[in-house]
Amino acid sequence: MRADHSPGGTAADTDSVTVRDSMTTSLPPATDNPPSPDADLLAPVPDDDGAPFWEYAARGELRVQTCTDCDEPRFPPRPCCPHCQSFTAHWQRTSGRGRIWSFVVPHPPLLPAYAAQAPYNAIVVELAEAPRIRLVGNLVTAADAALNSVDPAKLRIGAPVKAVFHRTPDGLTVPRWVLERP
């Protein structure tokens, strides 16, 4: 389930997002607290082009790389504008609002950390300000809620959603989504 914590993109783009193999992840330090349900979920590995996405997310901002010459937003982040071939870009802040463009409800067989929370959801969100950009994520009831906190029966194509920001056990902040009208 590579796409769960990726910043998303078009369906075809999600494969270009790399995630760390959970088998190589070191375990978090032992504490008296029960482990977080997402302690063993796959985590994004920011690359140079995408690093600003994660840095803005850590500040609670959903930003999209945008060509400074032709103003076209693009995702996933990359050096060159596919429309005008400019190498000049900036990170445009968005409202964090969008609509569910598609979704799936995964069931086992899954990686153990995902199987423990199945059935949950993975949604594709079409951004309000940039409808051609679609981000993959999870619909939850609150930023830090479990992946399965939303009843799959509530999932609807076209439902308005907004981004919330969840800090993972790895210290990375990932956008998640909540319904505008729960």
Ligand SMILES: [Zn+2]
């Ligand atoms: Zn351009």
